[in-house]
Amino acid sequence: MLLDRTALLQLYLETKERVMQQKVRNILIDINGCLQGPTPVELHEALPELWRLIQLTNGGSFLIGACSGRELPYVRGVLHLLGSPNGWSIYESGLGIFHVQSETWIENLRITTEVRQVFQQELSARVKRILARYPGMVRPYKGNELHIALEMTTKATFSVEQFAERVQEELQDLLNQGLVVLHHSTDTVDLTTPGIDKGAGVLQVQDVTGIPKEETLGIGDTNGDIPMLSLVGFVGCPANSSASCKALVESKGGFVSQYSHAKGVVDCINHFLEAAT
Structure with a gap:
């Protein structure tokens, strides 16, 4: 059955209200192209605010982790730069997950x-x-x-x-x-490999932390992030994101920042944290 514009708008508003009544308890951030821009300047300018947010996570308010297509040592280095947040991170597009504070990693069981x-x-x-x-x-x-x-x-x-x-x-x-x-x-x-993507990583993080994916905020910028963004309950993206990424975020009642890269990531996080208070 096709819905008219009024019904579609009502469905959108109801979905958005239901999502916003939930609380963000976990945040996953894509690194390359999203958090990190083409030069070091974007990340450097946003580091003070990122550090502030990560100190909040270490106080137990919520978790922050990365979600990257890069290998484990690369993700580990970025996490240390960011102040060693307390969340689990996805490395190599779902090959496994990593917890920087305990130096623990768990490979996806499908990788035989x-x-x-x-x-x-x-x-x-x-x-x-x-x-x-x-x-x-x-x-x-x-x-x-x-x-x-x-x-x-x-x-x-x-x-x-x-x-x-x-x-x-x-x-x-x-x-x-x-x-x-x-x-x-x-x-x-x-x-x-089939069945191994950032979405699989989201499910693995959910299993380990016990935090439902519906209470996770995913922030990405390209098609490679869509498996993650499709699963989580909260979604955001910086201004430099691909058209398909923005379309998905908007369709889920998410937040598209007016800022690019790291500044846009910080803007997304603050948007959802402020909405929950």
Whole structure:
């Protein structure tokens, strides 16, 4: 049954009111492109306010963690820079979760030896062919433990969307067989294992903390964050986010900041904390 505009507006308002009656108890923040901008300036300017918020978390009010496609050591370093918040963080797009204060990490149980072998063997030759086609324009990110990230350099003559389409053509048979998942951020095409994404990380954090995903605020900026944003109860994004990311946030009654990167992240957090008081 199709709803008219009045009914849709009423449904939106009721959903938004119900969500806002809940309390944010956990916050997950994407790092690259979201918290961190193209230069260190954006994060540096927002650090004092981020530190203030993280001190609130250490007082037990709520949890803050990261949600990143990068590897565990990278996420660990960023968390220390931010003041070692007390929440669990998702690393390598759901490969596992990490708690910086206790230096504890838990790998996703779906990552078996067989999964690793199939993923790495099937993709190794394909990725080499892709890199050979775009010398100097694309490079593999070296840090990830399992998942593959193909970064565009400043010499690239195409957009990340165009590059993602070309990678998809090369891997279409593997995609059809469900052996790999493709998504992209602002300058990187990511190849991940099926069933392992930031959404899977959200569920793992929920299991460990006991905090329902409906009481989690997710802040992201690109399509790679959509699995996380689709699951959590509260959503926000900075001004530099992709159109699809903004559309999802708006459809869930979330908050789109007028500020970019770290300043936008802080704005999102303060928006929801103030709404709850």
